[in-house]
Amino acid sequence: MDKIFLSPPHMSGREQQYIAEVFESNYIAPLGTFVDRFEESIKTYTGALNALALSSATAGLHLALRVLGVGEGDYVLASSFTFIGSVNAILYQNAKPIFVDSDESWNISPVLLKEAIAKAPKKPKALIVTHLYGQVCKLDEIMAICKEEGIYLIEDAAESLGASYDGKQSGTFGDMAVYSFNGNKILTTSGGGMLVSDNQAWIEKAKFLSTQAKEDFLYYEHKEFGYNYRMSNVLAAIGVAQMEVLSQRVERRREIFALYEKELSQTNEIMFMPEIGKSRGNRWLTTALLTHTDPNTLIEALEKENIESRPLWKPMHMQPLFKDARVTEDGTCQKLFEQGICLPSGSSMHDEDVYRICDVVKRVL
Template identity: 55%
Template sequence: MKFFLSPPHMSGKELDYIKEVFESNYIAPLGEFVNRFEESIKAYTKTPNALALNSATAALHLALRVAGVKQNDTVLASSCTFIASVAPIKYLGAKPIFIDCDESLNLDVNLLKLALKTSPKKPKALILTHLYGNASKIDEILQICKENDLILIEDAAEALGSFYKGKALGTFGEFGVYSFNGNKIITTSGGGMLISPDKTKLEKARFYSTQARENCLHYEHLDYGYNYRLSNVLGAIGVAQMEVLEERVLKKRQIYEWYVEFLGDELSFVPELDDERANRWLSVAFLGLDKNELFAYEKKDFCVQKKIALDPKISRLIEDLKNLGIESRPLWKAMHMQKVFEGESAYLNGNSELFFSKGICLPSATAMSKDDVKEISTLILKSLRA
């Protein structure tokens, strides 16, 4: 049997809803199911405004533009993340300032303060990633943003179904973003959602997402926009997936606990924050991680990069699992380590490099049983002990 990292898991209702779409012939962008999908996100997250889009990357792009980010502006961003979290900064001709992570894999609050204190130009916004569905220290970060007049954009692409103090991740900032890519906790095959408490800003994003067409009989344009809306077909899939979201979250959390049970003596795991309910989108583990190595850089060296490579034991484990039909992968390689962002500003403490070196993302499919996780864990231990 082959085990994938995080494959789609259909509820069984998707085809019924897609059939309704085809019967209505509203298969192009917009339609009843796009509206229903937005309403389901609003109901689940308790956000007042939602905009269904063709990707979370598009949602971040729109959020930045509506936030007023322009060419040569600076935008703070989590460095330990996937490139789609920060690429939209470049779309607008702005410059990223990368912030390293703390022990939770998420943005380091002290480095954020340092960046705001020492950056030669006042940053316009912060893109905060909740990595692998785990909450950032959002209370502190939100306060810092308020004190510094900094627009907070939550990259909750991996964190739908995660809550902090009973509040959905993605709903703390001026904008929040979710992803429905094929590997996410629920999927529309491809898609995203932009949310905001500010109706005016959300409607501006909606305007841009449909080519910035003015409200005229003909096609009139006073500004430029994008073709970013979600199709009604994919909206139908999203409606069906939202009906099982909570089941998927509970199963992801169970899978994580099973890995801790079977591998906790050999590998280490990232605990939740107090008052957090993480969706555990991917179960992430570490081999030989010495917590004394965290925060390795002295303050005077906060812009130094060690360029740590992937641990050979992790490389071998990933290859061994691949040969057995089991998909796994390293953690995200931080953005400040990527050639494409060479020369960009970064405030570092060494953590994301260390986590990349020692970490592995384990198969987290919600269709797996406890016996499946035990089998995978047994093979992991066999590889590590070989």
Template identity: 50%
Template structure:
């Protein structure tokens, strides 16, 4: 077995290029053709290949997942004074674009069964805010939200659904790719995601007309005219041809990355589940996660901060569960619907190193350091 150095850094989730060099083949093509602008063959093909992979009719390659959420909100007609429901247990990139549109988020609590948006809290929110314009659903850490319940509620209220699947590419809900249930789906290729382009995102939808509009907005809303003419507000959100080349190569190894993430999760669960107070993130029978980050909660004598500090002392990266948006200084003025589930998950949760380059020796090193806290 190949061994790693004792003090070598173990990352939470770092970029992992393919052993086969698929990425460089496409990047080299971009250089060979001198086409390194925000247009080109790689951009066009990456959109087609990603859409085909997840089973969507069309896709727009953009500079970030945040930009994709922003343009999805614009496509949904969200504007000044509108209300958008958003999970509170998520990264701020889910909520920030709501503010870009001068709209107001109403944060929805999680449930323990999925760690994602609670359908009961969502129902309550619709009663309190019937004028809501859109709902953003997040698939946290690669775990699918319960989309049947959520979509049923949203269809009853005829509201646009945007799936933030930034963390769940390669995951399924009842055999269907996450990100393809709502009107719009969002993926991220940030450096820590299951596949990366160093930065970048993708918007997918079965509404090809809307996707074409998103591409138009993303290229500064430049009208088809000989001169530079702009009839609408535009954005500089298009993905570059070089970055898209990396994405095309990464997409070829997505299934491998999911398998390795699952292996890491199952390794941790097998070795740590018997420790007092340890409970791993929920995987439901209808859920096929991509296991982006292996996460657990602690309710016994050992607290998450103790685990994180012990691992950091050994040059091992771990992180807390996302701090809920309604507890964030910037967002605390906005309304929240729910109880305290998301707060409890934040207080007790920890994300373990889930880097797909980890070897068994690395996993054992993490596990032994964690177990040592229970032997004190």
């Protein structure tokens, strides 16, 4: 039987045409018209005022921290329930993470966020909040806390491109935000990211740092160190083609989620990640909590049927790398990790694929 992958790339069909245009122009470089077009398309779709195409979302988070002045010894709050790419940049800057647990939304808990701030040895400079699996967090409360406390808000929208909150796109609420185009995301450029912000000066500074911090001279003059983080024009061509079908991809992922929910509605042993209040997620991955079954049993059973599935992210505060980090937790994301599963959710999946997966799920549960 054909393999069903968790979240494989789904091309629009225009990618190779645009790549051919790049080759014809010979701009096989981290600059060129497709980089500009990709940035414009992200701005148009999301409403962000400024965008910077980069080699990854991780690079974008690094630049965001650097631009916002987060450095050695500073504290940075972050969702504990996330992928390591959300928080590695805190270490790049020699800053210290403070991890915050989730609530019933599976995303960061505003209550525990307040508690973490109150307990911090000094005022944290920023919060990196993840919109987990494409579901937007409780932004009204999170934004109010950051404003009240004078803490920068950085949205890790790596997984939530196309998701919205109160009708506004995720990634346009914080001081800065990133989207990821890694191979498993809702759109992919095979690898890449976008940093966005309404603050033009910050994006200009990030652009300067992303291209080796070259001063404005004909010869090469440097006053500070930078990075080689810009996106290639070739990959941006893929991104432009992918952006043309973003709305369709969001709708298909939401349909797949709805199909799972319908097919598995008979069992009360599975609880899907909720969509809270004003959030309209992109359902990047359909994720669920198994109340009576070890997720590894289901993962193995699916694997035998040539179906890829995964556990949920292992919380950052449970990682050996962060054994000494500060954390405010109440066991919520640990429980989600121990009992949760990610089901195949690619937008190229057919309804029949979902039925095939649900048959295994029903049998195992």
